[in-house]
Amino acid sequence: MASVRSSRKGWKTAATGLAALIVIALQAIGLGVGWPQEAAPLRIDEEFVKQEKIYRSQGADVPSGYVTNRGLSDYVGLLPSGFCDALSRLGSLDRWLDIGAGDGQAILDYYGGVDDAAPAENCARLGAKARAVAMSIEDRRTDKWRQLAVSLGDERIRYVSGKRLRQYSREELGKFQLITDVYGGFSYTEDLSQFLETVLSSLEIDGVFYTIVQNVHLEGGKDNPDTSYQTALMDAAGRDVKVCSWLKKTTCVKVVCESKRDWDSPSELINIRKVCSDVSVPRMKLLQFQAGNPPGRRFQLEP
Numbered sequence: 001m002a003s004v005r006s007s008r009k010g011w012k013t014a015a016t017g018l019a020a021l022i023v024i025a026l027q028a029i030g031l032g033v034g035w036p037q038e039a040a041p042l043r044i045d046e047e048f049v050k051q052e053k054i055y056r057s058q059g060a061d062v063p064s065g066y067v068t069n070r071g072l073s074d075y076v077g078l079l080p081s082g083f084c085d086a087l088s089r090l091g092s093l094d095r096w097l098d099i100g101a102g103d104g105q106a107i108l109d110y111y112g113g114v115d116d117a118a119p120a121e122n123c124a125r126l127g128a129k130a131r132a133v134a135m136s137i138e139d140r141r142t143d144k145w146r147q148l149a150v151s152l153g154d155e156r157i158r159y160v161s162g163k164r165l166r167q168y169s170r171e172e173l174g175k176f177q178l179i180t181d182v183y184g185g186f187s188y189t190e191d192l193s194q195f196l197e198t199v200l201s202s203l204e205i206d207g208v209f210y211t212i213v214q215n216v217h218l219e220g221g222k223d224n225p226d227t228s229y230q231t232a233l234m235d236a237a238g239r240d241v242k243v244c245s246w247l248k249k250t251t252c253v254k255v256v257c258e259s260k261r262d263w264d265s266p267s268e269l270i271n272i273r274k275v276c277s278d279v280s281v282p283r284m285k286l287l288q289f290q291a292g293n294p295p296g297r298r299f300q301l302e303p
């Protein structure tokens with residue numbers, strides 16, 4: 001009897017071990033909790049092609065979720081609480097980079113809205129505005145942008161497009177006191193560590209990066225476990241890693257996350273201040289990518 005019990009116990013232990021292995025294996029190929037269950041693993045190269053089509057879409061072909069015209073007041077509502085103050089403190093020699101600017105509406109509002117909105121709404125000081133650079137993969141400049149660019153000149157507002165942030169050299173971009181990203185590169189890139197490295201190398205010491213990322217594991221585990229995670233990180237053993245925990249492992253930065261669990265999509269509003277120059281971002285590799293607005297991504301920290 002004792003031997004039957006112990007063999008049952010052994011079988012149970014083996015079955016539990018096997019189940020744990022299956023969970024780790026499923027997580028490793030991207031079929032973990034919250035990731036869409038595909039019959040076959042997605043082909044990353046095919047997903048990249050689909051994503052490129054979203055970027056290049058024009059007119060009626062632009063998917064409804066791919067919003068490119070958020071104004072400055074939307075940025076104030078979506079970015080961490082100190083953003084508007086930080087923008088209003090910039091002087092005329094300071095520089096602001098908006099990564100993933102789409103139409104560049106936030107910069108247009110900053111420069112053009114002073115007459116129609118209170119300074120608290122457009123985050124601008126009368127007479128002193130920072131030099132602003134809008135960056136987008138695809139060129140979405142509007143007539144309004146072109147008119148303002150002609151009247152202000154390239155020195156004040158500039159629109160750069162045709163490539164991704166990581167493809168610019170330091171000399172091309174220069175350095176910035178403030179960098180923003182509202183559902184831009186941080187939410188769309190297939191190389192998150194390289195993206196962050198480029199952001200931080202483009203920031204002056206004491207400069208701040210403000211961004212937001214939706215449908216992620218929130219700091220302190222405050223999110224609903226039924227969430228369909230769009231950006232998921234894991235360590236080398238396949239355990240979930242929160243985006244803010246990963247960011248906090250970067251050297252020479254001070255990271256503050258404001259978790260919004262009551263929003264439709266659990267989101268982290270992220271503020272990263274660069275405090276010294278010896279920045280090192282823990283590397284991650286891309287495991288899965290599913291085209292979308294924004295895309296679904298799974299990354300794994302390199303050991």
Ligand SMILES: C[S@@+](CC[C@H](N)C(=O)[O-])C[C@H]1O[C@@H](n2cnc3c(N)ncnc32)[C@H](O)[C@@H]1O
Binds near residue numbers: 055100181186
């Ligand atoms: C959904 S739109 C957001 C536009 C704008 N921020 C808004 O809220 O209306 C995404 C933008 O991010 C840009 N983008 C995505 N990945 C990028 C990257 N790695 N580098 C630069 N821009 C990127 C796209 O080209 C596009 O301009």
